[in-house]
Amino acid sequence: MPPRIQNYMSSPVTVASPLDSLAHIRNLMLRHDISTVVIVDENEKPMGLVSRKDILKATMTKDWISRPIDRIYASEVMTKPYSVKPSLSIKRAANLMLKKDLWSLVVTVEEKLVGILTRTDLARAYAEKYYGKARVEEFMEKTVPTVSPTHTIYYVADLLSRTNLRRVVVVDNEKPIGIITEFDLAFVETALTRHRGESFRKRLGRSPRGKYCVIRYYLVPLAIDVMTSDLITIEPEADLAEAAHAMIVNGISSLPVVSNGKLLGIVTKANILKAITEVS
Numbered sequence: 001m002p003p004r005i006q007n008y009m010s011s012p013v014t015v016a017s018p019l020d021s022l023a024h025i026r027n028l029m030l031r032h033d034i035s036t037v038v039i040v041d042e043n044e045k046p047m048g049l050v051s052r053k054d055i056l057k058a059t060m061t062k063d064w065i066s067r068p069i070d071r072i073y074a075s076e077v078m079t080k081p082y083s084v085k086p087s088l089s090i091k092r093a094a095n096l097m098l099k100k101d102l103w104s105l106v107v108t109v110e111e112k113l114v115g116i117l118t119r120t121d122l123a124r125a126y127a128e129k130y131y132g133k134a135r136v137e138e139f140m141e142k143t144v145p146t147v148s149p150t151h152t153i154y155y156v157a158d159l160l161s162r163t164n165l166r167r168v169v170v171v172d173n174e175k176p177i178g179i180i181t182e183f184d185l186a187f188v189e190t191a192l193t194r195h196r197g198e199s200f201r202k203r204l205g206r207s208p209r210g211k212y213c214v215i216r217y218y219l220v221p222l223a224i225d226v227m228t229s230d231l232i233t234i235e236p237e238a239d240l241a242e243a244a245h246a247m248i249v250n251g252i253s254s255l256p257v258v259s260n261g262k263l264l265g266i267v268t269k270a271n272i273l274k275a276i277t278e279v280s
Contacts, residue, residue, distance in 0.1 A: 001178045001277075005093055006127045007087035009107045009115035015040045016046060018075035025050050027075060033251070035183070036104045039078045046106045046113050048078030051168075052183050053103075060157070081106045086114065090125050093117055094276040110112060119269040120248065126272050127244035134280040136243050137236035139272075140257050140265040146171045149224035150177070156180055156223050161249055169256055169263060170227045177258040178227030185226070233258045234267065240275055241268050 015038045016025050025037050029052065038208050039048040058064045064072055064078050080153065084093060086106045093105060107115035114115065145159050145168045151205040158181060159278045160166055170178035234255045 002091040003083060003125055003129060004086065005088045005090060005105075005107060005117050006115075008090060009086065010121060011071045011107075011115035011116045013038050013106075013116045015113070016050070016074055016203055018043075018078070020074050020075065021070045022072045022074070023068075023070035024054055026069065027276070029055075035120075036075075036116070036118065038081065038113060039074050040108055040113060044112050045196070046083065048067065048074070049106070049144050050078050051103055054079060056182050056185060058203045074198065083108045083111075084117070085109070090122055091276055094122055094273040095103075097122070098270065098273050098277065110150050117272060119253070122276060123244045123269050123272045124248050126242050126276055127248055128168045129243040130275070130279060131183065131239060134240040134275050135236070136234055136238045136240050136257055136267050137170055137265075139240060139275050140236065140267040141165060141271065142265045144169055144256075144263065144266045146263070147180075147223050148172065149222065149227075150254045151223045153185070153223065154222040155227060156226075157185055159184065165254075165266070165268065167254055167268075168223075169264055169266065169267075170223050176231055176233065176258065179231060179254070179256065180223060180227045181253070184228065191249040233257055235259060236264055240267070240272065242270050247272075 011252050014032050018039050034053045036049055038046055039050060041047050058069065058072050058077050060141050082100060082102055084107055086107055087200055102120040104116055106113060107117055119220055135247065137216060145163045147156055147164060147168050147170055149170055149172055156168060167179055167181040169176050170180065232246055232250055234257055236257050236259060246255060248255060254266055256263055257265040257267055
């Protein structure tokens, strides 16, 4: 029998009110190393969720791009929470997450929040319970969006918006050297500015007339500037439970799949969820 949600949900849950700003919620995410904050009312009833993706959307959407994130409130960007009971099986939870494209489920008893179940929690369950059930190559994504180290961050952002994988791999001569996710774009300080302009640094120098003045050097952020390097990779023949374990131990959500140093695909937590629904 598949394990129950109550065995793998996270509790207590980091929460915020609908009147809290995205700046406050961003700080909660960084402080607690989490990807989702649950928005609750005064009776601890879940009203919505704010995820890293919601913050990214707020930094790039036309309606909000000119507003500082301390003036954008949770009630404006939160998404509908999907509530489940602690006794539900992780197989059904994984199926619901995949069907609805969810990153987390709120766990309630009599409408009150008692926990949260994330894709990370389900990956941990797979690593513990399903060793020997499947190989990486059986569930990995074989079509992977890639960029070169010198592609601009604006091209990367556009590519991310057009892929369901929510990440791109940076390759150099077919070898993966880095990865960029939505989280990297949402939280990097200089990658995407408020007005989509160029970031710059300044120094004192001489003008053509010989007088000292401020000289600006305009810099376009590149993929290599924001990518996560020192990649942890896995081979296609490896057990899928090993991939899940590597994700949990290293706090990552995907692993490039390589053979002889060349990129063959990528395995993500979504692939782990799919495996839970099929092999359990």
